[in-house]
Amino acid sequence: MDFTLSSEQLLVQRMAKDYAEQYIQPLAEQIESENEVPKDILEGLAELDLFGMPMPEAYGGAEAGYDTYVVALEQIAKVSCGSAMIISAHTLGLGAINNFGTEEQKQKYMPRCCRGEHIASFAFTEPGTGSDPKQITTTAVRDGSHFVINGTKRFISNGTHPGPMVLFARDQENGKITAFIVEKFGEGYSVSKPWEKLGWHGGDLVDVYLKDVRVPAENVLGERGSGYPILQYGIAFGKIGMNAIALGTLLAAYEEAVTYAKEKTHRGEPIAKFQTIQLRVADIAMKYEASRWIAYRLGCLANQTKDYADFAREAAMAKVIVAENAFWGTRIALDIHGSYGLMADYKISRLYRDAVMGAQIEGVIDMQKVIVAGSILFK
Amino acid sequence: MNIVVAMKQIPDLQQVRIKNRKPILDDVPLTFGNIDRNALEAAVLIKEQVGGSVTVVAAGKEGLEDTVKEALAAGADQAYLIICNEQEDIESSISAKLLAEAIKQLGSVDLVLFGEGSGDNYSSQVGSRVAELLDLPQVGYVERIELTAGELVVTRSLEDGKEVVQVALPAVLTVVTDLNQPRIPSVTQILKAGRKPKKVMSDQELLGAVPTPKVKTLSNLAPEIKRKQIQVGTAVELVEKLQAEGFLGRA
Numbered sequence: 001m002d003f004t005l006s007s008e009q010l011l012v013q014r015m016a017k018d019y020a021e022q023y024i025q026p027l028a029e030q031i032e033s034e035n036e037v038p039k040d041i042l043e044g045l046a047e048l049d050l051f052g053m054p055m056p057e058a059y060g061g062a063e064a065g066y067d068t069y070v071v072a073l074e075q076i077a078k079v080s081c082g083s084a085m086i087i088s089a090h091t092l093g094l095g096a097i098n099n100f101g102t103e104e105q106k107q108k109y110m111p112r113c114c115r116g117e118h119i120a121s122f123a124f125t126e127p128g129t130g131s132d133p134k135q136i137t138t139t140a141v142r143d144g145s146h147f148v149i150n151g152t153k154r155f156i157s158n159g160t161h162p163g164p165m166v167l168f169a170r171d172q173e174n175g176k177i178t179a180f181i182v183e184k185f186g187e188g189y190s191v192s193k194p195w196e197k198l199g200w201h202g203g204d205l206v207d208v209y210l211k212d213v214r215v216p217a218e219n220v221l222g223e224r225g226s227g228y229p230i231l232q233y234g235i236a237f238g239k240i241g242m243n244a245i246a247l248g249t250l251l252a253a254y255e256e257a258v259t260y261a262k263e264k265t266h267r268g269e270p271i272a273k274f275q276t277i278q279l280r281v282a283d284i285a286m287k288y289e290a291s292r293w294i295a296y297r298l299g300c301l302a303n304q305t306k307d308y309a310d311f312a313r314e315a316a317m318a319k320v321i322v323a324e325n326a327f328w329g330t331r332i333a334l335d336i337h338g339s340y341g342l343m344a345d346y347k348i349s350r351l352y353r354d355a356v357m358g359a360q361i362e363g364v365i366d367m368q369k370v371i372v373a374g375s376i377l378f379k
Numbered sequence: 380m381n382i383v384v385a386m387k388q389i390p391d392l393q394q395v396r397i398k399n400r401k402p403i404l405d406d407v408p409l410t411f412g413n414i415d416r417n418a419l420e421a422a423v424l425i426k427e428q429v430g431g432s433v434t435v436v437a438a439g440k441e442g443l444e445d446t447v448k449e450a451l452a453a454g455a456d457q458a459y460l461i462i463c464n465e466q467e468d469i470e471s472s473i474s475a476k477l478l479a480e481a482i483k484q485l486g487s488v489d490l491v492l493f494g495e496g497s498g499d500n501y502s503s504q505v506g507s508r509v510a511e512l513l514d515l516p517q518v519g520y521v522e523r524i525e526l527t528a529g530e531l532v533v534t535r536s537l538e539d540g541k542e543v544v545q546v547a548l549p550a551v552l553t554v555v556t557d558l559n560q561p562r563i564p565s566v567t568q569i570l571k572a573g574r575k576p577k578k579v580m581s582d583q584e585l586l587g588a589v590p591t592p593k594v595k596t597l598s599n600l601a602p603e604i605k606r607k608q609i610q611v612g613t614a615v616e617l618v619e620k621l622q623a624e625g626f627l628g629r630a
């Protein structure tokens with residue numbers, strides 16, 4: 001057991017940090033107010049191979065492993081959760097194609113995605129269902145060599161970027177959930193105006209309307225009627241990126257807390273002299289340290305896993321721990337700032353809005369506990 | 380064009396803490412200095428323009444093989460590494476001997492680039508010493524390099540102005556940080572860096588007998604910074620004090 005990053009991982013970490021600080025940081029306020037990550041930034045991230053990090057070289061990926069992916073994404077999220085959200089949702093959709101796609105599907109969709117020319121999506125949530133995807137109502141009707149898809153998908157990341165979308169619909173012939181690769185912006189595809197999220201500004205989130213969207217039968221992902229395991233895989237693997245984003249937020253809050261504790265003075269001395277502040281800094285540090293190794297380990301497990309049910313349980317545990325630590329750690333960092341922390345001028349207020357997000361996405365915290373308890377009590 | 384870049388392995392300065400004015404170097408990862416990265420970027424840009432190869436030459440401690448991956452990721456084609464485990468801090472005259480010998484062994488070299496000074500000690504000696512040992516012309520404080528047929532036109536950044544000089548190849552240049560913005564390597568370049576060719580040898584293997592150091596560092600202390608604790612009663616007084624300290628207005 002060796003809890004250290006390899007020299008390559010340290011370099012990848014530095015690379016992501018340098019890029020985020022040199023190129024994204026100067027635009028952070030613009031991203032926050034306009035709720036959009038500039039195209040130049042996405043192109044820059046693509047040049048660094050961040051859009052295909054864990055994917056095989058054979059399909060244009062960097063084959064760097066999910067652990068290295070977490071290490072890099074943490075540094076991007078530390079500066080811009082929105083940018084990291086785009087990469088995370090993309091990697092989730094792309095990973096599903098890599099895992100369940102045919103050779104032809106992988107050759108067709110993966111290289112452009114790995115180059116960042118296309119950005120992938122993964123769509124299961126609907127107005128009527130989030131935590132319980134078995135209730136999916138979007139329909140797929142076979143029509144000769146095609147399927148015709150109708151329905152609405154809610155809260156879809158990267159819905160406004162062209163590229164493949166792994167979409168779940170109910171096959172009307174067998175009543176079962178089937179996964180399809182749908183090319184965004186084809187005939188019948190439209191999107192709502194972007195949701196104005198509390199945090200993670202810049203990461204695009206829309207509802208997607210599918211009206212008689214025709215998808216060729218060869219775009220069924222996996223077997224017809226076997227979409228549910230793909231969905232479970234996706235929700236579990238999506239948590240790898242969610243953890244990295246939560247971790248990046250916590251790391252940024254940690255740094256803000258330490259800087260503020262040393263700079264803000266009370267009767268001429270830094271507030272760090274107060275034990276109440278010291279205890280808070282220690283709490284944040286411990287939460288970060290614990291979360292980081294859990295998040296990296298989940299990445300490591302993802303590189304090796306063959307058993308998705310087992311991985312789903314590990315991912316559920318890791319997500320709860322990391323999302324809650326990130327939220328509470330950031331909350332404590334906000335306390336250190338007193339009322340200043342509530343002001344938009346102070347970065348910690350943005351980090352707090354970012355830190356709230358993690359608990360709800362890729363399965364709410366309650367559902368994760370249900371998964372973990374089920375694996376212990378009723379297996 | 381065969382270009383050599385000499386890069387020094389130094390502690391990551393962003394991670395060095397100062398305690399009782401002494402730098403704490405335990406567990407601080409080793410990296411290359413920022414100016415050395417500018418030198419490497421210049422070399423890679425020239426290679427991209429006219430072809431050839433870029434070789435990194437470095438003398439340092441164990442772990443140098445890991446440190447050099449950074450340079451190999453950022454565009455160097457190969458590395459020549461000299462491991463000096465016996466010496467605490469390699470004296471400039473000895474580094475220069477080691478680097479000059481390594482460069483000689485590389486055969487035909489057209490251009491040798493150094494950072495103007497190393498990121499840690501900034502003694503600014505090694506580039507000039509190597510030029511002397513190799514009997515090559517040297518130009519310092521380089522902030523711009525232009526390649527013309529078989530020659531370089533180089534702009535030197537001086538305190539009160541700029542000097543433009545022409546220099547025949549082969550030559551040694553020592554560069555300043557304004558020269559360029561070093562590239563950030565991609566994930567693939569980082570992962571492939573470890574597979575690029577490396578030659579590794581010890582200082583003894585390279586020189587036979589390594590000279591005994593003649594300069595000994597007695598202490599290395601950060602400057603003492605004391606808060607001045609100047610108190611002001613009014614805004615006008617604050618402005619006056621800031622002016623007196625040279626923080627406001629033109630000198």
Ligand SMILES: Cc1cc2nc3c(=O)[nH]c(=O)nc-3n(C[C@H](O)[C@H](O)[C@H](O)COP(=O)(O)OP(=O)(O)OC[C@H]3O[C@@H](n4cnc5c(N)ncnc54)[C@H](O)[C@@H]3O)c2cc1C
Nearest residue numbers: 122123124125129130131155156157360361362363364366
């Ligand atoms: C920024 C962002 C990005 C997103 N990206 C995507 C995306 O790319 N693709 C996509 O498909 N979706 C996406 N989503 C949607 C997200 O995954 C869902 O919102 C999430 O799964 C929760 O579903 P819900 O909001 O419908 O909550 P609900 O299912 O309505 O849950 C509400 C609450 O009810 C309780 N609850 C519900 N069911 C149970 C149960 N069975 N047992 C116990 N308690 C229960 C829980 O306490 C939960 O907190 C995104 C959301 C956000 C905010």
